[in-house]
Amino acid sequence: MSTLADHYFSSILDYLDTLGLDSRKVLLAINFNEYNNEQTQQLAPRISLSSYNALLEYAKHSLNEPLFGFKLGQQIRTADFGVLGYLIESSDNLASAISALITYDSLVADIGKAQFEQQGDIAIIRWLPDPNCSVQVILRNMTAWVSVIRQLLNPQLSPSRICFTQAWPEAETTTLANWFNCPIETNAQYNQIVFPRSYLAQPFRTDNAQINLALKHISEQQLSRFKSQQLVTEKIDHLLMAKNELDDCSLIRTASALNLTPRTLQRHLKKEQTSFANLLERERKRRSLQYIGKYPLSTTAIKLGFNDQSSFNRAFKRWYGYSPSDYLKNKLMTIKS
Template sequence: MHTLSDYYFSSILDFLQNQGLNTQSVLSAISFNEYVDKNSLQLAPRISLHSYNALLSFASTALNSPLFGFELGKHIRTADYGVLGYLIESSSHLANAIESLLHYDSLVADIGKAHFEQHADTATVRWLPHALCNTQVIQRNMTAWVSVIRQLLNPQLSPTRVEFTESFTSQQIKQLSTWFNCPVKGNAQYNQISFAKAFLALPFKTDNSAINSALKQVSQQQLSEFKSQQNLSEHITVLLMAKSDLQECTLIKTAAAVNLTPRTLQRRLKENHLTFAQLLENERKRRAEILINNTSLIELATLLGFKDQSSFNRAFYRWYGCSPRKYREKT
C-alpha cells in the first residue's frame, strides 16, 4: 500500500485553508475517512495515495488551477517533510542533503523512487512516481525539491533543465519556465531536475553536524519501523494468497502464523493504516475476479470464506456495484 505521512498531507489542508477552503468541507468532498479516531477527527499516521490523489485533484478543480501541484510545491516548508526536512536542513552541503533524500524519502511519501546521477558537469535527480500518481502529485514533488533547496542555499539558484512526463500547454510551460528559471520540457521520458554539478559542494547556511547526526539516527529508526510494518502486511498478504480457500482465515489464526498476538498484529497494521479485515477483503476481491466466470456462485462464496450466499452478495455489490450474477453477465 503506497502512503504518505499525515504531516505531508496536512500541509495541503493548511494551504487550502489559506485559500479560503474549509478543511472539513474539503475532506467530506473527497469522502475522506482515514482517521485514528473519527470522534476527534485525528488523521491516521499514514494516508493512502488514493486520498492524496483525490485531495490534489479536488483542489485543482475547486481553485480552477491546472498547475495546483506546482503552486503547492512553491510554498513547501522543510517542516512539511517532518524529520527528513530537519535532516536536510542540517546538512553540510547539497550532496549530503540529496543523500538523505534518497535514503529516507519513504518516511515522507512511499509513492515513488528517487535516483541520482552525475555526469561531467551536470547532476540529475530523477523521480519515478508510482503509476497511480496524478499530475498534481508529480508537479508538487518536483517543484518542492527546488523550492526547499532555494530556501536553504540561495533564492536565485536555478536548475539547468527540468523535465516532466506530463503534458502542458505552451502557456503552462512558459509559467513553469519562468519560476524554475530554466528550460522546462513536457512529455519527457522521465521526471527529472538537472543542475550544475558544482552546486553539490555549496554549503548550507543551517549546517549543524551534531543535529544532523542525531536526526540520522532518528530517521534510521523510523525507516526500520516503517519497513517492518510494510513487511508484515506483505507477509500476511502472501499467507492469504497461499491458502487453497479462505475458510477459517481469522485474525487469531493469522496472528499465530506470524508469531504475534492478535492485539499486537492489529496495532502494527494500524500504524500503517491497515487492518486484517482490509487485507482479507483485498484477497477475497482478487480471487472473486479470477474465479467468477468458471465457478458456481455457491462454491465461490465458500472458497472466499463467506458464511452464506447473502454475505457474499453484499460484499460483491460493495466491490463492483452490482450482484455477482449481473457482473458475470457483463463479462
C-alpha cells in the same frame, strides 16, 4: 499500499485554509475517512495515495488552477517533510542533503522512488512515481524539491533543465519555465531535475553536524519500523521502479535482493494475492508508454525485458487493445489534427 505521512497531507489543508477553503468541508467533499478516531478527527499516521490524489484534484478544480501541484510545491516548508526536513536542513551541503532525501524519502511519502546520478558536469535527481500518482502529485514533488533547496542555498538558484513525462499546453509550460528559470522538457522519459554538478559542494547556511547525526539516528529507527510494516508487494514495486531496464529481472534475483528464498517470496506474494509475474507485467505496462515513440520498438522490447519484439507486441495489445504500431499511428494523427 502507497502512503504518505499525515503531516505532509495536513500541510495541503493548511494551505487551502489560507485560500479560503475550509478543511473539514474539503475532506467531506473527497469522502475522506482515514481518521484514527472519528470523535477527535485525528489523522491516521499514514494517509493513502488515493486520498492524496483526491485532495489535489479537488483543489485543482475548486480553485480552477491546472497547476495546483506546482503552486503547492512553491509553498513547501522544510517542516512539512517532518524529520527528513530537519535532517536536510542540518546537512552541510547539497550533496549530503540529496543523500538524506534518497535514503529517507519514504518516511515522508512512499509513493515513488528517488534516484540520483552524476554525468560529467551535470547531476540529476530523478523521481519514478507510483503509477497511480496524479499529475498534480508529480508537480508538487518536483517543485517542492527545488523550492526547499532555494530556501537553504540561494533563492536565485536555477536548474539547468526540468523534465516532465507529462505534456503541458504552451501557457502552462511558460509558467513553469519562468519560475524554475530554466528550459522545461515535456513528454520526457523521466520526471527529473538536471543541474550543474558544482552545486553539490555549496554549503548550507543552517548546517549543524551534531543535530544532523541525531536526526539520522532517528530517521534510521523510523525507516526500520516503516519497512517492517511494508507489504512485500510494495518492496518489489520499488525495486522494479528503481531499475533502469527490466531485462534482468527475475524472481530469483528479486528474492535475493530482499534476503528471501524464492519459495518464501512466492509464499508472501500469494498471501498478498499476487505474483512476481503480475508485478513485473504491471511495471512493464507502466513504462511502455514512456518508451514507445522514443526508441525503436525492438529496443523498447529489450528495455522492458521481453525476449523479442513479437512478445512485446502481444503484451501491448493485451494491455491497450491495439498494437504498438497502431498506437504510434493514432498518436501521430492526433498531434497533426
